Amino acid sequence: MPSVEAFTASDSTPVASRLHWRSSQSLLFRLILGVAGGLILDLAFPAVGWWPCAIIGTALIIAALDGQTVWRSILIGFTASLVFYLVHIYWATLYLGPIPWVALSLSQALIFAAIAAGWSVSIRLLHRQFSGIAGRFVAYPLIVASWWLVRETVASSWPYGGFSWARLSFSQSEGWFAPTLSWWGAPGLSFAIAALAALVYQWAKSLCTHMILQRKAGTQDGSTRERPTPRRQLTIRICAIGWMTVIVAMMLVPVFPQRSEGMLRVAAVQGAGPAGYFSERERGDLLAAQLAATAEHVPEQVDLVIWPEDGTDIDPLRDESTRKIFTDLTDSLQAPVTFGTITHRDGKYYNSSLLWPVGAQQPSAIYDKLHPVPFGEYVPHREFYSRIVPDLIGMVGRHYEFGQRSPVMAVGDGATIGVAICFDIAYDDVAQRIVRDGGQLIVAQSNNGDFGRTDESAQQLAMARVRAIETGRDLVNISTVGISAIIRADGSTAAELPWYEPGAMIQDIHLSTTVTPAMTVGPAIIWLSIVVAFGSVVVLGIRQRRITSSSREL
Template sequence: MTATTAPTDASEQTAPQPGPESRAERIRRRLIPAAAAVLAGVLLYLSFAPRELWWLAPFAFAVLGFVLHGRRPKSGFGLGLLMGLGYFLPLLSWTGVDVGPLPWLALAVAETLFLGLTGLGIAFVSRLPVWPVWAGGVWIAGEAARARFPFEGFPWGKVAFSQPDGLFLPLAALGGTPLLGFAVVLCGFGLADVGRRLKADPRARDRALVTSAALTLTPVLAGAAALPLVSNKAEHGTATVAVIQGNVPRMGLDFNAQRRAVLDHHVKETLRLAAEVKAGKAKQPDLVLWPENSSDIDPYANPDAYAVIDKAAKAIKAPVSVGAVVTAKDGKPRNRQILWDPKTGPGATYDKRHLQPFGEYMPYRDFFRVFSSDVDRAGIFQPGTKPAVFDMAGTGIGPVTCYEAAFDSVVRDQVQEGAQILSVPSNNATFERSQMTYQQLAIDRVRAVEHGRAVLVPVTSGVSAVIRPDGSIAQRTGMFTAESLVADVPRRSSLTPATRLGVWPEVILVLVGAAGIGWVIARRRAEAAG
């Protein structure tokens, strides 16, 4: 036994010892992909408004695709998380403007978990033939999930909303935000595959390189091919629309502590415009749009609020869509748009259907109160139940209240209900001078192209805007100023393919992602059985 046992020092001499270089290599192998994943998230964030850097989004996915290709699912999950942090932390920073960092960080982390699962799925399908197609479907599946869960979803930050300008935008008219987002992701992943193929053996790469290049260029060419779907043509003449931005007495969550002042600001700006119309300095509007929360005093229950709104409508001699907080018959508040006629007073209404969790209502209030007393500042609003289109001087106006613009189905419902023009009354005063208002304006621009409708954006404190059906901005205001916009806006009734197809483009793209995952599972089972 003694003769056959090697001495301890001999064993140590024959065992491989990790030197500084191998240790450094191990660190490099972990840190570089992690840093690249974070970089991908930051690049995607930078592609969003207020910057006009839409072209950064494909490069963000090129970096992500290069990092995730061939990884194990577990690594894909971790790298997806890192990308999500680089993306959502800066993108959603406006959510903590007046309530501190905790809600902002909680929301960013929750959304990041979806990106972790998406990264897992992308890594899982990354060894398939034409993997960018399957990976793009997985990405859209992840967006579809987070647009619906939890608390009815949070679609803010969908890739499509980074594209109010640029080559891919016309695809919104063909297949809505899912197809637009898929095109951006496919282009980026195709670019990643081109880079990967260029490093391969020249004898084996040429045919595959052609395929990868085709995957990169096809979304760009498809965007050009879809351009004829985008039109500013006035199919039924034009309507002269006035957008009123009355401003608020102060920024932040307590802006509405002076609720009467907010109402008076919008009445004052409407009266000022009426005086300009009377003096011949401004065109007589056919209809007038006020923002969300322009009257946080219930005009049904408060005669003084009723009187000043009615005064403004009579002075401007046009129907006014008034954003008001009202108490319904059940005793619960509603975020309501009221069609106010200068002769007959309040008439048709639209109640906001997709309410903002943790703002307009508080899910699991007792549970979340453990973490912050700010939960008691959230409202107890009740959602509306159906779409509604206002007949304003013969023009069909479809209200989509603020946060609702991020949800595909809500906007589509209003167009299918007969809206010739979309209105997105909003109140961004809570978020002060953050990038939130610009991100929302980008969403509104994408919706204009998606449905072929002009979009009017009256905001309490800015940025208010008139958006043409091609997504371009005809007029806009500054922030925290009292201004009016008067514009001739095309009335349109034709439906884009995206409006007609509804949810089907998203369903098909989700099935593409699911098919890729199913293919990998089936192939692995076959290999195990063989």
């Protein structure tokens, strides 16, 4: 650990201001630092999953942006973000080629660049007015983390409903800090990781400056410089103890206790049928694959059978023979079945999940996907984009509507399930609504057939694990082709199926109506971050004008 002088060196002498990261003033150096941060940050996410890289990579991006002008920050933020997303979502190229991959990466990079502009203003004002210990080790991490969470919030909601992917918290589903998800949610953990990264950067910066000053002074103990005052030493120790307390608490805090209110024995069936958009198949092949896997791998009585998104490629609401198949299937299993399919109702298409009771002629509940994927399940401004990439837009033949129904379904005997379809699992509002509407377990149905054996499925499973911990509910993540898993409320894996292998996971699932603190604290942290980020620009800007005016008067 550096000495007390190390944390005061950068503002204790005129020499320090001249030496202040002199070697890092080159724009090229900052760009390289940002690119390195983006590449390292990707390693924190599945399939690599080295979760500490989230802190290291974010710290490097913060270092690249620190103290830069607005335009430099825009360029650095854009470059770092673009490199990160080009690597992180490379799976988008598997079947669709480079255009969607590059377009999505560019959109995310532009959002980061815009946020970096506000970030730059806040931090430059902070450096001018509060360059001491409290400014660097308290205000700085909080403001940086606030801007980072603002960036995640904007990207998760805009444009066209947003792309809620690659949030810092999603890299921590199996890390030391994962239990904190039940206390402050995905937003809170993202904020904490960004704050820790800013703290790591400030510590490294102070240490490097201290070493430079020692070499400049020609001494190893810094005895030629003025020692910090007792008050400054006290401030340093308070900051150190405070942050160490936070870090230790994040490592030791247990998952918020789940209150079990019964058990439900479920069978989650992965049919491993030809589920990709470009897969060669005949009408009914997906349904046949699910039926075959169910017949072979569900030999015992269960309370609920769960199929994935696109569990049937024929809509039983419009096809009499398929309707009879589900009537007979539930009758033979003596258990209801929930499955995904494309429904057409009132002249509109929906990506839906249906719950089919035992021996029934119709579903007892329907949930329509709340967040259809833009340019995948619908095309906003179709005429405009058709002029740019007509071949790609032409592939999206249907326009799926945004769901309006509750994701919670009653499966009998007082048990309820909350459904999330595919990318729904990435959005906070879906998890919030499942809990608010009384869902006792989460069923995450997905079709990962378009992404093969890429990182996409593993990344999505990590998000599902985050939701299980955050909501305090067991979660069944069932895919057409994998990776499928049953995750407990504490984040542990109860069962798992590998890619492209038919099978079933049969487990007793805890039912719970526990409302974790995360359901309240998470949204509050988002709003507080918005207030801190934009408020820092306003407050520090006003204060700087007053300082400037006072200086002119003198």
